[in-house]
Amino acid sequence: MTRLPILMYHNVSNVIDDSRGLTVFNKTLEEQFCYLVDAGYTTYHFSELENKITIEPKSVIITFDDVTENQLIYAVPLLQKYNLKATFFIPFGYIGNVDSWNSGNEKIMSIEQLKELDSRVELGLHSFEHNRYAALSEAEINADFSKCFKIIENSNLKVYNALAYPYGDYPKKEPNKSIFIKVLQKNNVKFGLRIGNRINKFPFKNPYEIMRIDIKGEDSMLKFKIKLLLGRLKLF
Ligand SMILES: [Zn+2]
Numbered sequence: 238m239t240r241l242p243i244l245m246y247h248n249v250s251n252v253i254d255d256s257r258g259l260t261v262f263n264k265t266l267e268e269q270f271c272y273l274v275d276a277g278y279t280t281y282h283f284s285e286l287e288n289k290i291t292i293e294p295k296s297v298i299i300t301f302d303d304v305t306e307n308q309l310i311y312a313v314p315l316l317q318k319y320n321l322k323a324t325f326f327i328p329f330g331y332i333g334n335v336d337s338w339n340s341g342n343e344k345i346m347s348i349e350q351l352k353e354l355d356s357r358v359e360l361g362l363h364s365f366e367h368n369r370y371a372a373l374s375e376a377e378i379n380a381d382f383s384k385c386f387k388i389i390e391n392s393n394l395k396v397y398n399a400l401a402y403p404y405g406d407y408p409k410k411e412p413n414k415s416i417f418i419k420v421l422q423k424n425n426v427k428f429g430l431r432i433g434n435r436i437n438k439f440p441f442k443n444p445y446e447i448m449r450i451d452i453k454g455e456d457s458m459l460k461f462k463i464k465l466l467l468g469r470l471k472l473f
Contacts, residue, residue: 239291241439242465243298245401245432245449248343249311256454263311269452269461270319273297280322282359283399283428292439297465299323300430300449302363302401303336304351306344316357326363326401327351329385338367338403348392361399362426369406371413375420382424398426405432405449418445435468 247259249266256262273280279293286292299316301308304327316323331337333347351360364370365384373381389396400421407429408417421429428441433448441447450464463470 238438238440239294239296241292241296241298241437242468243300243430243437243447243449244465245451246299246301246308246312247303248305249307251311258454260454261452262454263315265454265456266312267315267318268458270315270321272458272462273299273321274319282322282397283324283361284359284397286439287427290440296439300361300401301325303328303339303343304332304346304360304363305336306346306350309346309350309354313355313358317355320357322357322359324359324361324397324399325354326361326399327385327396328363328365328367328403329388330365331367332388348388348394351394352392359399360394360396361401362396363401364403367403369404370402370417371406371408375416378417378420379424382420386424398424399428399430400426401430401449405430407431407445421445433468434464434470436466 246261249263250256250260251263253262256265278295278297281292281296281298299321301312301323304325331345334345335341336343336345362385365381370378408414428447429445430447430449432451434450435448437448450468
């Protein structure tokens with residue numbers, strides 16, 4: 238079993254004063270990427286893990302939610318510069334629009350922008366409506382998947398069936414949890430990602446409860462390094 242931290246990012250900004258919560262300053266992101274390279278971490282796409290049993294001892298997965306245009310402007314060039322892989326999760330109903338489930342201030346990439354992304358970026362699912370799965374019926378979840386797959390088919394977009402749950406939310410209690418996992422399997426979802434802020438063990442014990450570490454704009458480098466090692470922080 239190998240430790241596998243999965244980092245979760247959202248927005249990237251070139252304005253240091255914006256750096257809090259879901260938004261990370263681009264120079265801070267560069268420092269973090271630079272650290273991953275210097276420390277000898279190997280990055281993976283989820284598609285590479287499907288048939289793998291072992292990974293490098295020092296492994297990490299980098300993820301970005303919501304495919305905002307700021308990720309294209311600031312994160313993608315850094316992934317290229319440091320030759321790191323990452324997975325970007327698409328809320329399909331908002332492609333080419335804005336993040337109206339949130340502030341509505343961030344532009345979401347268009348189909349063309351998504352298609353032209355560097356091969357270091359793997360695309361994954363982040364639902365159509367960006368609703369909480371725990372609040373939806375089985376039929377509503379299936380309908381949401383159908384809308385995503387229709388866009389993928391019509392646009393010829395290459396998307397791997399790893400799914401980041403909007404808000405990290407999914408039914409945690411039985412019988413709803415088992416029903417939800419069956420819906421995911423029926424829709425051919427290979428990996429499901431919650432938040433949880435803990436380090437996973439690979440191979441995953443449960444591929445539908447994979448945990449991610451929330452990297453925040455205000456995190457210092459020390460805090461970043463500790464999160465990478467320990468996940469959830471109770472000391473700070
Ligand atoms: Zn989201």
